[in-house]
Amino acid sequence: MSENLDRVDRLIIDELVSDGRATLATLAEKASLSVSAVQSRVRRLESRRVIRGYTAQVDPEALGRPLSAFVAITPIDPAQPDDAPARLKHLSAIESCHSVAGEESYVLLVRVESPRALERLLQEIRATANVRTRSTIILQTFYDR
Known part of the structure; x- marks a missing residue:
């Protein structure tokens, strides 16, 4: 295209x-x-869906979600259905979900209120999708296009 x-x-x-x-x-x-x-x-x-929409870019801190992290997820049982994105879609703290090549299956961008909230979210992700998680906390975003 x-x-x-x-x-x-x-x-x-x-x-x-x-x-x-x-x-x-x-x-x-x-x-x-x-x-x-x-x-x-x-x-x-x-x-032609080259332009797919127009959105507001909102400051996560203003919404009370100052902690951002990338969460890589991998199925615990590779034989299980690959439906983690559908299972996790209802979690509002997950801003985006990306299928990736490499050791992990997906990388999530999450935004939460605190380290404790991140811990609770990770537990919910693990239980809901039957996956292992590996988290990287974002210290600063220099640009986000």
């Missing part, structure tokens, strides 16, 4: 990644196109 994106499409995408609230007028100015031409391109990118 990326071969179908020209320089202007990429410029529009880069601007929207940087500022999801950028106006069509702003995008038109940066792309040196008319507002209607940019609107047409944005709609096409949305319909």
Whole structure:
């Protein structure tokens, strides 16, 4: 699909990644196109699911979840069904779940209130998905695109 994106499409995408609230007028100015031409391109990118949505980036600390960690999970029994993502989806502290290559099967990004809350979450992850966990606490995030 990326071969179908020209320089202007990429410029529009880069601007929207940087500022999801950028106006069509702003995008038109940066792309040196008319507002209607940019609107047409944005709609096409949305319909092709290149642009999958617009979201607010919220400060986890403001939500009372200052502790972030990566949690790698591995099934205890490799013969069991590989359904950990579905089993864990209801846990709101899990922000994202990624299938990975390597020793672990998945890596989760979690955000919690405290070390004690992380400990409880890890216990729940282990019990719910029948997995082993390995955690890495995030000290600082330099950028998150």
